[in-house]
Amino acid sequence: xxxxxxxxxxxxxxxxxxxxxxxxxxxxxxxxxxxxxxxxxxxxxxxxxxxxxxxxxxxxxxxxxxxxxxxxxxxxxxxxxxxxxxxxxxxxxxxxxxxxxxxxxxxxxxxxxxxxxxxxxxxxxxxxxxxxxxxxxxxxxxxxxxxxxxxxxxxxxxxxxxxxxxxxxxxxxxxxxxxxxxxxxxxxxxxxxxxxxxxxxxxxxxxxxxxxxxxxxxxxxxxxxxxxxxxxxxxxxxxxxxxxxxxxxxxxxxxxx
Amino acid sequence: xxxxxxxxxxxxxxxxxxxxxxxxxxxxxxxxxxxxxxxxxxxxxxxxxxxxxxxxxxxxxxxxxxxxxxxxxxxxxxxxxxxxxxxxxxxxxxxxxxxxxxxxxxxxxxxxxxxxxxxxxxxxxxxxxxxxxxxxxxxxxxxxxxxxxxxxxxxxxxxxxxxxxxxxxxxxxxxxxxxxxxxxxxxxxxxxxxxxxxxxxxxxxxxxxxxxxxxxxxxxxxxxxxxxxxxxxxxxxxxxxxxxxxxxxxxxxxxxx
Numbered sequence: 001x002x003x004x005x006x007x008x009x010x011x012x013x014x015x016x017x018x019x020x021x022x023x024x025x026x027x028x029x030x031x032x033x034x035x036x037x038x039x040x041x042x043x044x045x046x047x048x049x050x051x052x053x054x055x056x057x058x059x060x061x062x063x064x065x066x067x068x069x070x071x072x073x074x075x076x077x078x079x080x081x082x083x084x085x086x087x088x089x090x091x092x093x094x095x096x097x098x099x100x101x102x103x104x105x106x107x108x109x110x111x112x113x114x115x116x117x118x119x120x121x122x123x124x125x126x127x128x129x130x131x132x133x134x135x136x137x138x139x140x141x142x143x144x145x146x147x148x149x150x151x152x153x154x155x156x157x158x159x160x161x162x163x164x165x166x167x168x169x170x171x172x173x174x175x176x177x178x179x180x181x182x183x184x185x186x187x188x189x190x191x192x193x194x195x196x197x198x199x200x201x202x203x204x205x206x207x208x209x210x211x212x213x214x215x216x217x218x219x220x221x222x223x224x225x226x227x228x229x230x231x232x233x234x235x236x237x238x239x240x241x242x243x244x245x246x247x248x249x250x251x252x253x254x255x256x257x
Numbered sequence: 258x259x260x261x262x263x264x265x266x267x268x269x270x271x272x273x274x275x276x277x278x279x280x281x282x283x284x285x286x287x288x289x290x291x292x293x294x295x296x297x298x299x300x301x302x303x304x305x306x307x308x309x310x311x312x313x314x315x316x317x318x319x320x321x322x323x324x325x326x327x328x329x330x331x332x333x334x335x336x337x338x339x340x341x342x343x344x345x346x347x348x349x350x351x352x353x354x355x356x357x358x359x360x361x362x363x364x365x366x367x368x369x370x371x372x373x374x375x376x377x378x379x380x381x382x383x384x385x386x387x388x389x390x391x392x393x394x395x396x397x398x399x400x401x402x403x404x405x406x407x408x409x410x411x412x413x414x415x416x417x418x419x420x421x422x423x424x425x426x427x428x429x430x431x432x433x434x435x436x437x438x439x440x441x442x443x444x445x446x447x448x449x450x451x452x453x454x455x456x457x458x459x460x461x462x463x464x465x466x467x468x469x470x471x472x473x474x475x476x477x478x479x480x481x482x483x484x485x486x487x488x489x490x491x492x493x494x495x496x497x498x499x500x501x502x503x504x505x506x507x508x509x510x511x512x513x514x
Contacts, residue, residue, distance in 0.1 A: 001260045001466055092501060106417040155453070159416050159502035160363040161424070162495050163434045163454030165461070177420045196412070197420030198465060204422070205462035208455060208482060209258050225465060238419050244349060245416035245502065248509040 001226075005209045006034075006219040011118065014046035019139025022219055028140060032148035033222040035206035036136060038169055039116060040218040041126045041152055048120030054078035054085075063093045071095035079112075082122055086110035089240075091249040098249070103128055104237035105169055106246070107156045116216075126152065129170025137172040148221075149173030153203040159245065166207030168199035168236060175199075175232025183230075195233060258483075262466045263291075263476040268375065271303035276396025279476055285397060289405035290479040292463035293393060295426055296373060297475040298383045298409055305377030311335035311342075320350045328352035336369075339379055343367035346497075348506040355506070360385055361494035362426055363503070364413045373473075383409065386427025394429040405478075406430030410460040416502065423464030425456035425493060432456075432489025440487075452490060 008025045012018065018040055028034060042048075056064070056077035063084075064077040071094065080097065084090065087099030087110050096108050105111065111125040126132045129152040137150040151171045155164040168176070178196040206220035240246055265282045269275065275297055285291060299305075313321070313334035320341075321334040328351065337354065341347065344356030344367050353365050362368065368382040383389045386409040394407040408428045412421040425433070435453040463477035497503055 001462075003258045003260065003462070092505070095501065098501075160495055160500060161454060161457065162490075162492055163452040163457070165454050165457050167418070195420040196464070197418060197422050200418065200420070200422050201461040201465050204458040205258075205260070205465065207453070208458050208462065211485065228468065233419075235419055238417055243417060244352065244355075245506065248349070249502065249505050252505040252509045 002223040003205050003209050004221055004223070005211075005217040006221060007217055009040070009218050012040040012043040012218070014044065014048070016044045017139060018044050019136045020143050022136070023140055023144040026219075026221060028144055028146050028148050028221065029223065030146050030148060031224065032146075033151060033174065033202050033225055034136070034140070034148050035151045035153050035166075035203055035210075035220045035222065036133075037210065037218040038111070038125055038129060038152050038154045039113060039123060041129070041132045041136075042113075042123050043117075045126055045132070047124040047126065048117055049082065049122045049124060051076060051078045051082075051121040054081040056081040057084070060084055063097060066094040067096070069094075079109075079122070082112055082124070083110045086112065086124060091246060092253065100240075101125060103130070103169070105154075105156075105167075106237070107154075111154055111156065111169075125154065125169065130172065131170070133170040133172035147173065151199050151203055151206075153206060155207060166200075166203035166205070168197075168203045171199045174227060175234060176236040177233040178227065179231040179233045181231070197236060198227065199236065259480040260462050260466050261478055261480070262468075262474040263478060264474055266297070266475050269297040269300040269475070271301065271305070273301045274396060275301050276393045277400050279393070280397055280401040283476075283478060285401055285403050285405050285478065286480065287403050287405060288481065289403075290408060290431065290459050290482055291393070291397070291405050292408045292410050292423075292460055292467075292477045292479065293390075294467065294475040295368070295382055295386060295409050295411045296370060296380060298386070298389045298393075299370075299380050300374075302383055302389070304381040304383065305374055306339060306379045306381060308333060308335045308339075308378040311338040313338040314341070317341055320354060323351040324353070326351075336366075336379070339369055339381070340367045343369065343381055348503060349510065357497075358382060360387070360426070362411075362413075362424075363494070364411075368411055368413065368426075382411065382426065387429065388427070390427040390429035404430065408456050408460055408463075410463060412464060423457075423460035423462070425454075425460045428456045431484060432491060433493040434490040435484065436488040436490045438488070454493060455484065456493065 060081035064075040064080045067075040090099045092098035113123040117123040133150040317338035321332040321337045324332040347356045349355035370380040374380040390407040
């Protein structure tokens with residue numbers, strides 16, 4: 001399996017055709033997995049925002065004040081409002097805002113980016129990353145006549161472990177997970193690790209070669225990845241009612257109120 | 258960057274030299290990152306256990322009964338005892354046991370494996386995966402005269418997102434993370450995603466090619482990974498007192514008691 005960055009993609013502007021920009025820079029193949037940073041998808045979709053367009057609610061003011069108070073970090077109430085607008089549910093208000101985006105992804109600050117956003121203060125995540133992955137896949141087919149899989153990726157922190165890692169937000173052309181249920185080990189015992197989140201692992205592999213900052217590239221290709229002969233699962237985000245940690249955070253927040 | 262499985266590693270037995278088994282099957286190079294499944298490290302270290310060697314405490318009996326009750330899943334109290342023995346702290350007792358291993362890794366069932374363990378009921382995680390990674394690295398140098406980096410890996414679930422993914426438990430020869438703090442985006446703004454957990458991303462990439470079960474291989478090599486000119490950080494597990502989710506789980510458990 002080979003992983004390489006797509007070099008030479010220009011700064012993306014609202015209205016740009018991401019698929020076209022990618023096929024101009026990379027000779028894609030049918031079995032490739034193309035990992036595309038959500039930043040360029042958002043830029044093409046015009047998801048840049050200026051802080052001045054947000055009118056903070058009382059809740060946003062209160063959250064910003066609490067964060068300033070307990071995290072000793074300056075928090076613009078308009079930024080808090082932008083985050084609230086992107087969240088279906090807020091799990092933790094302080095010392096950071098941990099929320100569930102409308103498409104089900106749980107991350108700090110609703111994944112809103114404040115770096116690498118020319119001409120805007122903020123860059124929101126795409127509204128529907130799986131629809132975007134499908135559209136990019138269709139566009140690649142149209143422009144280059146090949147049909148690779150596409151993953152829209154982000155970098156995100158996580159509980160328990162320090163640091164960010166690449167994650168999948170949306171995907172097209174492959175399943176989210178390899179499902180090993182019913183398969184057996186060498187001794188014939190049923191396997192315990194039953195579902196493997198391959199789209200997240202592919203996003204993590206891509207993140208190793210793309211990098212951040214002024215030397216960063218917004219896309220990478222995974223070539224010769226073999227999904228193998230396994231059942232697939234399309235669900236990547238846990239069912240809220242079965243997610244014990246999410247439930248615990250929700251109940252913990254209420255206890256603190 | 259290339260990622261390939263190390264094929265042909267035989268079933269590992271207590272006392273085996275993992276480094277020797279690896280260099281017999283793969284032509285390793287200085288800049289490689291060798292990702293070794295913790296299962297074979299544990300097997301070489303004699304970490305297989307039989308359930309009958311555990312005498313369940315009252316707490317283990319209570320936890321097993323609670324899990325049977327609320328998760329409708331048969332739980333052997335001796336298994337609960339094995340998990341308690343491996344944990345420095347238990348964060349959630351039911352519907353599953355989520356604990357912190359003595360080396361700081363937070364995972365369900367203390368990462369104890371019940372598949373792929375010939376001649377034993379259980380396989381415990383290595384006691385000190387970073388020391389094991391260092392020992393394997395030393396062994397590879399001794400046997401093959403090259404000095405690749407080594408990561409001892411596992412697969413593990415996570416909050417919020419379904420499925421398992423590869424993670425690093427211990428590492429040698431490279432830093433846990435790339436630290437981007439102080440670096441800038443194309444517009445000169447300071448970067449927000451400041452620490453990238455590369456050892457976890459490498460473990461995830463490796464997991465894409467190794468697989469589970471009877472066709473699985475216990476090691477993979479990442480070749481031509483470029484860490485780049487960044488500061489490194491050695492810490493992968495969050496400081497307990499700064500981990501909001503861990504604190505919330507702890508307080509939530511007390512509320513439920």
